[in-house]
Amino acid sequence: MIYDAVIIGAGVTGAFIARKLSRYNLDVCVVEKEEDVAMGASKANSGIVHAGYDPVPGSLKALMNVRGNRLMEDVCRELEVPFKRTGSLVLAFNDEDMRKLEDIRRRGVANGVPGLEIWSEAKIKEMEPAVAENVVGALYAPTAGIVCPYELTLGAVENAVENGVELKLGCEVKSIAFEDGIFKLQCSSGQIEGRYIINAAGLYADKISSMVGDNSFSIIPRRGEYLLMDKSQGSLVKRVIFQPPSAMGKGILVTPTVDGNLLIGPNAQDIQDKEDTSTTPEGLSQVKQGALKSVPTIDMHEVITSFAGLRAKLVDEDDFIIKPSAENSRFINVAGIDSPGLTSAPAIAEYVVGVMKSQGVMMKEKEDFNPLRKRTRKFTEMDDSELNEAIRINPAYGRIICRCEKVSEGEIIDSIKRTVGARSLDGVKRRVRAGMGRCQGGFCAPRVAEILSRELGIPMEEVTKSGGNSRILTGRIKEQDFSDGGDDK
Amino acid sequence: MKHVDIVVIGGGPAGMAAALEARRCGVKNVLIIERDKELGGILQQCIHNGFGLHVFGEELTGPEYAWRFEQQVKSEGIEYMLNTMVLEVTPDRVVTAVNSTDGLVHIKAGAVVLCMGCRERTRGALNIPGTRPAGILTAGAAQRFVNMEGYLPGKKIVILGSGDIGMIMARRLTLEGAQVKMVCEIMPQSKGLIRNKVQCLDDFGIPLRLRCTVVRIHGKDRLEGVTVAYVDEDRKPIPETMEYVECDTLLLSVGLIPENELSREAGIAIDPSTGGPYVSKNMETSVEGIFACGNVVHVHDLVDNVTTESYIAGRAAAEYVLGIKKG
Numbered sequence: 001m002i003y004d005a006v007i008i009g010a011g012v013t014g015a016f017i018a019r020k021l022s023r024y025n026l027d028v029c030v031v032e033k034e035e036d037v038a039m040g041a042s043k044a045n046s047g048i049v050h051a052g053y054d055p056v057p058g059s060l061k062a063l064m065n066v067r068g069n070r071l072m073e074d075v076c077r078e079l080e081v082p083f084k085r086t087g088s089l090v091l092a093f094n095d096e097d098m099r100k101l102e103d104i105r106r107r108g109v110a111n112g113v114p115g116l117e118i119w120s121e122a123k124i125k126e127m128e129p130a131v132a133e134n135v136v137g138a139l140y141a142p143t144a145g146i147v148c149p150y151e152l153t154l155g156a157v158e159n160a161v162e163n164g165v166e167l168k169l170g171c172e173v174k175s176i177a178f179e180d181g182i183f184k185l186q187c188s189s190g191q192i193e194g195r196y197i198i199n200a201a202g203l204y205a206d207k208i209s210s211m212v213g214d215n216s217f218s219i220i221p222r223r224g225e226y227l228l229m230d231k232s233q234g235s236l237v238k239r240v241i242f243q244p245p246s247a248m249g250k251g252i253l254v255t256p257t258v259d260g261n262l263l264i265g266p267n268a269q270d271i272q273d274k275e276d277t278s279t280t281p282e283g284l285s286q287v288k289q290g291a292l293k294s295v296p297t298i299d300m301h302e303v304i305t306s307f308a309g310l311r312a313k314l315v316d317e318d319d320f321i322i323k324p325s326a327e328n329s330r331f332i333n334v335a336g337i338d339s340p341g342l343t344s345a346p347a348i349a350e351y352v353v354g355v356m357k358s359q360g361v362m363m364k365e366k367e368d369f370n371p372l373r374k375r376t377r378k379f380t381e382m383d384d385s386e387l388n389e390a391i392r393i394n395p396a397y398g399r400i401i402c403r404c405e406k407v408s409e410g411e412i413i414d415s416i417k418r419t420v421g422a423r424s425l426d427g428v429k430r431r432v433r434a435g436m437g438r439c440q441g442g443f444c445a446p447r448v449a450e451i452l453s454r455e456l457g458i459p460m461e462e463v464t465k466s467g468g469n470s471r472i473l474t475g476r477i478k479e480q481d482f483s484d485g486g487d488d489k
Numbered sequence: 490m491k492h493v494d495i496v497v498i499g500g501g502p503a504g505m506a507a508a509l510e511a512r513r514c515g516v517k518n519v520l521i522i523e524r525d526k527e528l529g530g531i532l533q534q535c536i537h538n539g540f541g542l543h544v545f546g547e548e549l550t551g552p553e554y555a556w557r558f559e560q561q562v563k564s565e566g567i568e569y570m571l572n573t574m575v576l577e578v579t580p581d582r583v584v585t586a587v588n589s590t591d592g593l594v595h596i597k598a599g600a601v602v603l604c605m606g607c608r609e610r611t612r613g614a615l616n617i618p619g620t621r622p623a624g625i626l627t628a629g630a631a632q633r634f635v636n637m638e639g640y641l642p643g644k645k646i647v648i649l650g651s652g653d654i655g656m657i658m659a660r661r662l663t664l665e666g667a668q669v670k671m672v673c674e675i676m677p678q679s680k681g682l683i684r685n686k687v688q689c690l691d692d693f694g695i696p697l698r699l700r701c702t703v704v705r706i707h708g709k710d711r712l713e714g715v716t717v718a719y720v721d722e723d724r725k726p727i728p729e730t731m732e733y734v735e736c737d738t739l740l741l742s743v744g745l746i747p748e749n750e751l752s753r754e755a756g757i758a759i760d761p762s763t764g765g766p767y768v769s770k771n772m773e774t775s776v777e778g779i780f781a782c783g784n785v786v787h788v789h790d791l792v793d794n795v796t797t798e799s800y801i802a803g804r805a806a807a808e809y810v811l812g813i814k815k816g
Contacts, residue, residue: 227616275709278620305613307621388592398589400524400574404750440611442627446634460640465623469710472623473640474737477665 002182003029003166004361006194008173008208010034011042012149012345013337014200015156020349022163024363029194030157030165031187033172035467036427037420038153040202041341043430044226044277044309046253046266047149048240050340051088051141053108053116054250060320062111064344064351069143071346079155080375081148082258088144088240089119089128091294092137100244101139108141115142130236130295144240148258149342150430151375156345158419159373163366167420168192170467173201176211178328196361197331198352203274203312205335214327217317217335221274221310222249224266225283227291230302230438233262241294250339252290254298259433264291264298270313277308304438311338320344322351329359376415376432379408401451402444404437412448416455423456425449426466445472492597494518494810496584498575498751499604501530502792503783503799505558507602510803512565516810520596521562521569522586528562528569529555530606531629532792534636537657539684543793554792578603578755580776599813600806603752603766603774603781604799607745607788609654612706615743619706622713628654628742632661641665643738647715648672649703653681653790655742660689669693670734673701673717675724680744682790702726703739712737745788755779763787771805772798780806 005021007014010032021028032039049072055061076083092098101118108116119138124131131138161167172188176197185192201208206219234256243251248268257263267286284306291298314321314336325331332355334348341348357363379397382390390410391398397410415422415431422428425435425448434448435441441448449463449472456463464470494516497504500523508519527533532540535551542548545557562569573588582598609627624643632654634640644667648655651674659669672690677699679686690697698717704726705716714735718726747765749757757766758775765786766774772782782802783795 228613278706279618281618281704284616284618303613303616304611306616306618384593387587391587391589391592395589398587398592399572400587403524403574406574406576439608440613442609442611442630445626446630446638450638460638464710466710470623471711472626472642473634474643475641477635477639477641 001027001193003027003192003194005029005196005198005356006031006183006185006192007198007200009200009202010037010153010157010167010169011040011200011202012038012153012156012342013202013334013348014198015153015160016345016349017198017200017334017352018160018165019156019163020353022160022165023365023369025366026363028160028165029168029192030160031168031171031173031185031192033170033188035170035423037157037169038150038430041309041311041338042153043150044307045149045224045339045342046226046255046263047146047257048088048253048255048342049083049145049147050343051108051144052111052113052340052343053104053139053141054245055111055340056318057107057110059318060322061340061344064320064347065340066112067347067350068340068344072145072147072343075346076147076152078371079152079159079373081152081155083145083147084258085143085145086239086256087140087142088242089124089138089140090242090244091131091135092244093134094136097244098137101137104245105139113141113143116140128237128239128241130297131241132294132296146240146255146258147342152342154420154431155373155375159371161419162373163369173208173211178212183330195330196356198334199331200334200337202337203310205312205333209325209331209333209335212325212328212331214325214331214333216326217321218315219312219336220315221271221276222313222338223269223271223276223283223308223310225279225287225306225308226263226265227284227287227303227306229262229264229298230304231260233298233302234260236262236295236298243290243294252287252294254291254295259436261304262298264288266309274310277310279306279308283308305440312336313338320348322348323355324359332356376411376418378432379411380406401447402434402437404439405433407432407434409451412451413455416452422452424464424466424470425452425472428452490583490595490597493520494599495520495602495806496596496598497521497602497604498578498584499523499530499606499785500525500528500569501604501606501783502532502555502558502795503606503785504530504602504604505562506796506799507604507780507782507803507806508567509558509561509565510800511602511807512567514804514807514811516807519567521567522573522575522584523569523571524574526572528559528571534629534632536636537661540792543791544796575751578751578779580756582778599778599810601779602802602806603779603785604783605748605751605785607747607784609741610744610746612741615741617703617706620708622706622708622711624708624712624737625706625739626741628652628658628740631658631740635661635665641667643667643736645670645736646738646740647703647717647734647736648740648742650674650741650743651679651681651686651697652742652744653685655740656681656685656689658740658742659695660693663693663695669695670736671696671698671717673698673703675700675702675720704731706739707733712739715739745784747785747787749785752781752785772802773805773809778809
């Protein structure tokens with residue numbers, strides 16, 4: 001079949017474009033090279049819904065950020081994705097910082113960010129007592145919030161798939177030809193044909209674009225390292241705490257997460273390798289020091305994990321690229337989506353539809369589009385009677401597999417069986433948090449592996465941590481013949 | 490609400506000993522709540538010998554040691570719930586648990602004995618920089634894969650930390666045909682028992698590198714190697730000593746942490762030096778009528794010592810309940 005649109009990349013941007021296009025009478029396909037959605041920048045970022053005071057007024061970033069922020073509440077309600085409008089603070093440590101805050105505030109007003117206020121030292125002490133003593137003021141943005149980035153991506157993709165979009169995972173685009181008005185994508189799993197291509201390939205958007213002869217931009221990975229702290233630290237601050245931004249970005253933040261942990265990071269380092277998500281001693285210590293500058297009482301013994309994400313940074317360009325390629329107007333680039341990309345995703349999707357309409361694509365809304373998606377019902381979110389009912393219907397809800405996060409077997413099975421199901425330990429972890437707690441899967445990983453093996457009908461040796469060659473076991477132990485009764489005879 | 494004289498949380502060696510002693514002291518209604526499918530706790534995966542020298546005067550394997558207690562629990566008719574997870578203990582001793590057959594259950598206990606044991610420290614707690622590939626697991630998780638499920642977690646192995654489980658797994662994996670390249674210990678001496686160093690490392694020619702640690706993880710999908718380095722007096726890695734070691738598996742045996750989430754939520758005071766509750770000499774915690782014993786209090790080297798301590802807790806819980814009944 002020939003798809004009306006092929007979206008390359010199942011990160012948060014591709015996910016929301018897919019969901020938006022699934023409203024219309026179009027045949028849409030999403031291709032993703034990894035084994036799961038949200039495997040690039042979308043799974044390793046700050047999870048912040050930015051208010052929108054950072055981007056330069058008039059830029060696409062400013063427009064998309066503020067619009068995306070406004071859409072986020074409805075979107076998260078429809079997709080059952082946890083979202084909290086916590087508000088954010090940009091701290092000032094001296095007079096120069098205070099002047100910067102005033103500039104940021106003016107920029108925010110120009111961008112249409114509502115409710116910005118400069119807070120006094122006393123107000124900060126009252127509202128965020130854990131913030132450093134030497135803070136002299138702060139910019140408060142009430143519309144900022146926090147969201148779970150991979151749950152958001154998963155929610156959008158699942159909703160798109162439930163509305164008819166086809167998702168092809170493990171499908172890497174190798175080359176693209178354009179013949180008789182049709183794109184022919186040679187992929188690792190065969191050929192796909194489409195009338196339009198939407199390039200939402202994140203770090204690899206430049207590579208994909210060059211497949212149609214468009215070399216007008218290039219992307220480098222800007223690495224950011226993070227530390228995730230135990231829930232014991234999760235209520236130190238209530239809002240997202242920033243420091244004044246610099247040329248390398250918004251600086252190191254301290255934020256609660258929607259799951260009740262504390263997240264600190266990121267640093268910012270431009271690197272060469274688009275796959276290098278390793279953390280470094282220097283980076284992690286930079287993150288710790290930066291976070292302690294804002295909130296000195298964070299207990300660094302309570303780190304449960306560290307990770308790094310790669311932002312897709314355009315070379316010599318600061319704004320998002322969302323437009324048809326000059327080489328082929330049916331090839332729409334959605335590139336350079338670094339921060340505030342997560343916040344912007346729902347707005348970018350609207351914008352892309354506008355671009356396609358202006359290209360003359362006939363779009364008729366489906367009558368049966370369903371904007372609602374149901375997430376896995378969580379053990380910890382049910383009250384006594386709901387829980388008893390859930391266990392009565394499905395006894396697996398009464399078996400706790402992950403002790404730290406209190407995740408039941410029922411939820412794990414659902415995470416595997418659902419519309420876009422988990423295929424690996426990390427896939428289960430991202431969906432239902434088994435292994436996400438303080439023991440980091442030390443107890444439950446072998447049990448989750450068994451459930452994956454059983455539900456997917458694959459041998460234990462084929463179960464992976466995160467797809468590809470990340471198998472967790474190398475084989476059986478030495479074979480023994482117990483046919484004669486073994487030692488017990 | 491169901492009423493029970495003594496609820497014991499955890500059916501490992503501590504829980505079974507506490508329950509047995511409470512019964513011997515005359516308490517009728519003792520209930521053990523165990524989250525796994527059988528009693529015995531972590532002993533079930535410790536198939537090596539060396540257990541029971543003090544309590545039974547002979548060397549047993551972990552499952553044998555557990556079996557002896559399990560038989561006593563059964564012959565005493567002590568009630569136990571399996572596959573049941575305790576979700577909450579309140580300061581006035583209402584225990585909430587869940588399982589597949591009964592759903593949520595709330596039990597009012599005359600006394601509670603906490604026997605939740607401990608868990609292993611992880612890579613996150615150490616915060617080793619590098620990538621996040623498959624092939625990094627705690628020694629205990631590896632032990633479960635090998636001894637309970639019959640799978641090998643890897644073929645070329647580096648072990649970080651000289652805890653007892655790590656050394657025991659060094660031997661176990663060698664016997665299963667894996668190559669254990671080294672055990673790295675950041676401290677100047679081995680952390681585990683001397684007999685384990687001799688029997689599990691020296692006898693198999695596995696080098697123990699003291700004052701040495703893992704400073705970097707390499708590999709994208711599956712672990713490909715680690716960088717190890719010796720450390721100075723302040724335990725900071727010495728850059729000139731960095732060495733790349735090819736391996737597909739890194740086992741962590743870097744310490745155990747008493748499992749006290751339930752205790753904390755019950756408002757029980759925790760001793761920061763042990764990670765376990767403060768206890769009186771009869772093993773009562775800061776909350777009246779709640780006792781604790783075994784690795785949940787502090788990490789023990791020998792299970793025999795856990796048993797002895799748990800008898801004390803079981804007796805004290807019994808006296809508490811019987812005293813209240815008399816009064």
